[in-house]
Amino acid sequence: MFSIVNPFNKTFLSEHQYFTGAHVKKILQNSSETAENWSSTNVQHRLNFIKTLVFALTKSQQNLAERCSLEMGKPIKQSHAEVEKCRLLCEYYLKNAEEYLKNKQIATDGTESFVTYEPLGVILGVMPWNFPYWQVFRFAIPAIVAGNTVVVKHASNVAGCAILIEELFRDAGFPDGVYTNLLIAGDQVKEVIDNPVISGVSVTGSEKAGTSVASAAAAQVKKAVLELGGSNALIVLEDADLEATVPVAINARFQNTGQSCIAAKRFLVHSSIYDAFMEQFIKGVAELKSGDPMNEDTYIGPLARVDLAEDVQKQVDDSVAMGAKIVIGGKRSNAFYEPTVLTNVTPDMPVFKDEVFGPAVPVVPFDTFEEAVELSNKTEFGLGVSVFTKDVETLKTKISLFKEGAVFINAMVKSDPALPFGGVKRSGFGRELAKEGLLEFVNVKTVYIK
Structure with missing residues (x-):
């Protein structure tokens, strides 16, 4: 039995019991049996259920947003935006999935050759708490549109959000077993992966969780997609428009109270504009309103748990002990951590070399573009990078220098249904979203006719 507590005011929200092993086996068997029928339906039939799901999302948006804000502290406006993004994802696949899953004709020396895309079966999703709806939907x-069924082990501190997601699929009329919430503890995941019913695994979360899941999946020779941590650089070149750049930079670091794998976690600013950037940036950070996530004007809420705020505090304090300077912020109160900006930071400090999953950011000057690239790549992660410049054409010729899954020019790194999403290095492997994400959990089958 475990309880969920509101990170803002410590009030009790709900109590839950993890499923027993026997219950889990029944769920997996049911999902497997459903997969046999679901996989044989045509794409348009599956998409009809997605259409209904869009209506269910719209009808339940307020309830979904409030539960998210209560359970993990996301400011309510951002919770609404997250639910809306789930709707946009559904609409993207409604428009494109049928074309993406069509048989592909290939010219060979045979009379006919083509490729088909067939579902694998039951796919396990291991999902995080920071975007409790969006991460699950993407x-x-x-996976479901491709003809698979899914079981989802969500983060325990957003168990209420997990239950609401399952209810959405039920309200939309999906066959029982297409989407199932798997309320299990972390130490039960390996047993699920080992079950012959599971055909693949997708995990979004920490590097530790990803390596554990990937190891278990590899031992069973099962497909895995890993979307893990990131330490994205945000690079401001000498010719950048600061008036346009600074607001984006603030959002890139402090949205969702800094709890995002693709947040800009290291700022690199050309030395010639460093002081001007810092003046505008600090002013903007000072104006961010912290408070009750349920208030419409709150931008910074609590972190999802007290221990997460303590982790950020330690990373900042350890960096200060090594010589970093706090320009603004640096204080913690329970799960709240002030928006914090540090200078005098070197690459060996925790706030630079580790992923900081909260509202703290180092700002480091550089003198040359080559130095900026070197600093940007000086990380074990490779999820994305943002670069701000007026000379877009020149920068386009240098994109290959960045060892990342994504390069965003004059914009913050974000996930978009139309663009493949994922990283390299210790940020994981595989892709979500777009056509590439749709084809991750399919059997790409070759057919050759002589």
Whole structure:
């Protein structure tokens, strides 16, 4: 038995019991039996259920947003935006999935050759708490549209959100077993992966969780997609428009109270504009309103748990002990951590070399573009990078220098249903979203006719 507590005011929200092993086996068997029928339906039939799901999302948006804000502290406006993004994802696949899953004709020396895309079966999703709806939808929707069924082990501190997601699929009329919430503890995941019913695994979360899941999947020779941590650089070149750049930079670091794998976690600013950037940036950070996530004007809420705020505090304090300077912020109160900006930071400090999953950011000057690239790549992660410049054409010729899954020019790194999403190095492997994400959990079958 475990309880969920509101990170803002410590009030009790709900109590839950993890499923027993026997219950889990029944769920997996049911999902497997459903997969046999679901996989044989045509794409348009599956998409009809997605259409209904869009209506269910719209009808339940307020309830979904409030539960998210209560359970993990996301400011309510951002919770609404997250639910809306799930709807946009559904609409993207409604428009494109049928074309993406069509047989592909190939010219060979045979009379006919083509490729088909067939579902694998039951796919396990291991999902995080920071975007409790979006992370699940970007995994589950393409997998289900491709003809798979899914079981989802969500983060325990957003168990209420997990239950609401399952209810959405039920309200939309999906066959029982297409989407199932798997309320299990972390130490039960390996047993699920080992079950012959599971054909693949997708995990979004920490590097530790990803390596554990990937190891278990590899031992069973099962497909895995890993979307893990990131330490994205945000690079401001000498010719950048600061008036346009600074607001984006603030959002890139502090949205969702800094709890995002693709947040800009290291700022690199050309030395010639460093002081001007810092003046505008600090002013903007000072104006961010912290408070009750349920208030419409709150931008910074609590971190999802007290221990997460303590982790950020330690990373900042350890960096200060090594010589970093706090320009603004640096204080913690329970799960709240002030928006914090540090200078005098070197690459060996925790706030630079580790992923900081909260509202703290180092700002480091550089003198040359080559130095900026070197600093940007000086990380074990490779999820994305943002670069701000007026000379877009020149920068386009240098994109290959960045060892990342994504390069965003004059914009913050974000996930978009139309663009493949994922990283390299210790940020994981595989892709979500777009056509690439739709085809992750399919059997790409070659057919050759002489």
